[in-house]
Amino acid sequence: MAKFDLFQFVPFRLNRLAAEVSAALSDEYQARYGLDIPEWRVIATLGFRDDACSAQFISQCTRTHKSTISRAVTALLERELIERVENEDDRRAFELRLSAKGHALYEELIPRLLHKERDILSCLTAQERKDFGAALGKIERSLNLVQTRHGHKAGAY
Amino acid sequence: MAKFDLFQFVPFRLNRLAAEVSAALSDEYQARYGLDIPEWRVIATLGFRDDACSAQFISQCTRTHKSTISRAVTALLERELIERVENEDDRRAFELRLSAKGHALYEELIPRLLHKERDILSCLTAQERKDFGAALGKIERSLNLVQTRHGHKAGAY
DNA sequence: CTAAGATAGTCTCATTTGCAACCATCTAAA
């Protein structure tokens, strides 16, 4: 059998790398702002979109379980970082959006995170970064992880 | 502020991708062989190395908490997939190695996993795969995730 | 209109995991 090298095995490397990068970032949003990962994902999704969106939407596009998102939403509502209003068209769903306070946090946090990302990727040349991103994109598309313009997982509809 | 795009944010993408790839692989080692992720990591590390190694070593090179490894080792001992012998030089540590049964499982599992990996990366050209691996390597090295020939985390010693 | 099934969100429960205390052993320094 061809010798197997765990440290060359891409799934393993992705896991390890993702864990490490997350740990590096959590210094920013966790230690400084008291956000855990699901909460940060809610904030990031709401901040990214100008209009409101549902918990379901956040769950789908961040690939986080709906119960996890539900808890994060509850916590963020209590901290008044987001707002929730009834959806007139569908009273099961709620429209979520950042509050002014949440938006301020978002605007403060984003540059820090982008800076961290730049740090982490600074070991690559500009071309390598571009190629790396493109490769990630290809793999994402082939695994059906990508969002369409309207934020729905391609292939899920 | 420059508009932030969560879906272009590499840390987020790595997390999502790693989770998805792990899920795809766990069909193999979980459903088929009843191994969870930490157990698979123990098996993979022991199978990769010809000689025995300690739980501590596995913990370090897979970046998995030592208590998690300890539990995985206990489970694998019970299933007789690995063996543990006292280390004469240091009676705190144990030498771990695959049992014959464990080795058979390893030999059976590895081709399946490599096949899955190939599937996942088949959306890339050979050159892109090479470049992607190289980029991962650069990032790993810059984050100090890489192992030396003797299996120690570079920079940790 | 009604019934059956789908969907949004919450909640409870079981599992997983990290943390940290702990024990045993080893190392180094006085």
Next chain:
DNA sequence: TTTAGATGGTTGCAAATGAGACTATCTTAG
């Protein structure tokens, strides 16, 4: 040697997470 601190491994506990039941609401077929 003695002692203080480091290290390998285990375990109890608490926090985080996913599965899935459940309620309320919506949709669609008849």
